[in-house]
Amino acid sequence: MRVRSVVAATVAAAVAVVGLPTTASAAIGPLPGGGxxxxxxxxxxxxxxxxxxxxxxxxxxxxxxxxxxxxxxxxxxxxxxxxxxxxxxxxxxxxxxxxxxxxxxxxxxxxxxxxxxxxxxxxxxxxxxxxxxxxxxxxxxxxxxxxxxxxxxxxxxxxxxxxxxxxxxxxxxxxxxxxxxxxxxxxxxxxxxxxxxxxxxxxxxxxxxxxxxxxxxxxxxxxxxxxxxxxxxxxxxxxxxxxxxxxxxxxxxxxxxxxVEEGRAVDRRTGSELDQPFIVGGLPVVSKDHRISSRYASPWAGQPWGLNPDAYAAFRRMAADSRAAGLPLAIRSAYRTYAEQKTIYERAVAAYGIQYASLYYAPAGASEHQTGLALDVWDGVNRGTAFSRLPQARWVAQHAHEYGFIVRYPDGKTHITGYAWESWHLRWVGPEAAANFGPNSRLTLEEYLALV
Missing domain, CATH: 2.120.10 (Neuraminidase)
Structure with missing residues (x-):
């Protein structure tokens, strides 16, 4: 059956403007949304x-x-x-x-x-x-x-x-x-x-x-x-x-x-405002679809790197093992407040444009870094996409699950996660859950928790 369309803004007053239908670029619009x-x-x-x-x-x-x-x-x-x-x-x-x-x-x-x-x-x-x-x-x-x-x-x-x-x-x-x-x-x-x-x-x-x-x-x-x-x-x-x-x-x-006012976050499934992370199967989920407000602060903000202590201890073991394999690995970034994430995202948008920035930078309230359960790794020199070309990135993909981590944004899963492949962004889910991901996994957290 043919489906109903609607008039924008339900009813709009007429505006008389001169001109003729014109051509325009067919480039796809950068529309991840906000506000x-x-x-x-x-x-x-x-x-x-x-x-x-x-x-x-x-x-x-x-x-x-x-x-x-x-x-x-x-x-x-x-x-x-x-x-x-x-x-x-x-x-x-x-x-x-x-x-x-x-x-x-x-x-x-x-x-x-x-x-x-x-x-x-x-x-x-x-x-x-x-x-x-x-x-x-x-x-x-x-x-x-x-x-x-x-x-x-x-x-x-x-x-x-x-x-x-x-x-x-x-x-x-x-x-x-x-x-x-x-x-x-x-x-x-x-x-x-x-x-x-x-x-x-x-x-x-x-x-x-x-x-x-x-x-x-x-x-x-x-x-x-x-x-x-x-x-x-x-x-x-x-x-x-x-x-x-x-x-x-x-x-x-x-x-x-x-x-949605600045500093508020609304869960896409329930429409409710979240001052705590959305939790499924015991695992907090923070994403573009499941946001947390500026009022949320990680309980581990005072810990090293602001990380969950189990996650930090697991990373230290992982870094020691990668170093033993001749592949230095270190934390580059971990816990961030809502305000810090807001600044980072706005600077990225100003520098790269919203389409590119939204693939690699989370808007405030949509970043796992606010939870103290996520960290970005590097070799001390190469960060971001440059890290993806290193043997360390391949080692992390192969072994992260052994330490309770997952590569949160796998290659080819942007349509699910909302982000491009980030070989350096690790999310702590614990050994039991990580075992379901395995080496070189392209399984997303959303798929694992049946959120898609």
Missing amino acids: VRYYLNDAFSGIANHAFVYGDPHDVVFFGDWDGQGGDTPMVRRGQRFHIRNSNSTGYADASFGYGDAGDTVLAGDWDGDGVDTLAVRRGNVFYLKNALTTGYADDVIAYGNPGDVVLVGDWDGDGVDTLTVRRGNQYFVKNSISSGVADTVFSYGDAGDKVLVGDWDGTDGVSLAIRRGNQYFFRNTLSSGIADRVLSYGEASDLAFSGDWDGDGTDTLGVRRW
């Missing part, structure tokens, strides 16, 4: 089923079925560039393209009924529809409504093609074809000041409206005047709300975008 979280719920009750980070707080966000697989996922806009993510998870853009001008108002919808949502730009009351997620000129151009109208997108008659509706106060003028002309249906719902979302709330193919007041949502299952068919509360009044089919079952539900 915002998305909480999506597959049902009309309970807590979020999906929580993740994508983009930055200033980004304009759309949800749509960009790959035709049935589920709605995010796209962020920066100027005239659009960065598509094909899953509701933290990570980088899967595709990037340019369309229109930076000041255009943009809508998302399935204009040709092929099951894939694409874009349209609006200039006044003229809409430039593009049927592919690529740079180029519009495939269709239509005029509808007036320049000051609020515009909604949906499959109003259930035929698989998205068309336009204009809103004036609490009246809605529905057009069932991609063409200029008068409305096919006119009805009233809610009050003029209500925020509005579009969705297929009952899974019957045609979309209808929901109005939002604070954190309450009033769902109507038909395009007609009347009272709500369903009322529920979700999220907070300050959240930015979206609708979409998050699990591909043909029914649209709610999602919210929430700003």
Whole structure:
């Protein structure tokens, strides 16, 4: 079944800007995210089923079925560039393209009924529809409504093609074809000041409206005047709300975008703030998906290198054995506070750009170094990627598990860990857990703990 898309920021005022659709670089956008979280719920009750980070707080966000697989996922806009993510998870853009001008108002919808949502730009009351997620000129151009109208997108008659509706106060003028002309249906719902979302709330193919007041949502299952068919509360009044089919079952539900204040950390599974590490199977997990706040301090901060004493003792044994093999090995970095990690990450972003920096440097709250269970090693001369070329890196990969350590970010597992291969970053998990990893293991902690 074709899946619902939504209008960015639920309802946006029109902006008239001159210009023509233009070309742009197709480079994939650097979008690991920071400062915002998305909480999506597959049902009309309970807590979020999906929580993740994508983009930055200033980004304009759309949800749509960009790959035709049935589920709605995010796209962020920066100027005239659009960065598509094909899953509701933290990570980088899967595709990037340019369309229109930076000041255009943009809508998302399935204009040709092929099951894939694409874009349209609006200039006044003229809409430039593009049927592919690529740079180029519009495939269709239509005029509808007036320049000051609020515009909604949906499959109003259930035929698989998205068309336009204009809103004036609490009246809605529905057009069932991609063409200029008068409305096919006119009805009233809610009050003029209500925020509005579009969705297929009952899974019957045609979309209808929901109005939002604070954190309450009033769902109507038909395009007609009347009272709500369903009322529920979700999220907070300050959240930015979206609708979409998050699990591909043909029914649209709610999602919210929430700003996370500096120093706070929110767990992606529960949406709760963590002042202690997330623990699975007795092992603390700190990552881009499972963060800890600035209020957390390692209980071993006063120990040598700020490390867990068992981890430090194990490393000393490992270093002695590697030295005996003619391969000097030492700690270069271990425990860091939230503030120290914040400084390191911001300097890396300034020096290398966010895309590269986010592969090798953790944002504050997402670093294992804050736990006192992680350390970076070197030979006393070569650090970082230079260490990976040394025989010491091969020795560590072969033997780390014997001492209770794992290479936390293996080669080829960036899609799981969020980081590039770091041969030098070791995580203490203890001998019992490390035995499950073995020599030269490419198993990640997330896979071991069934977090993927």
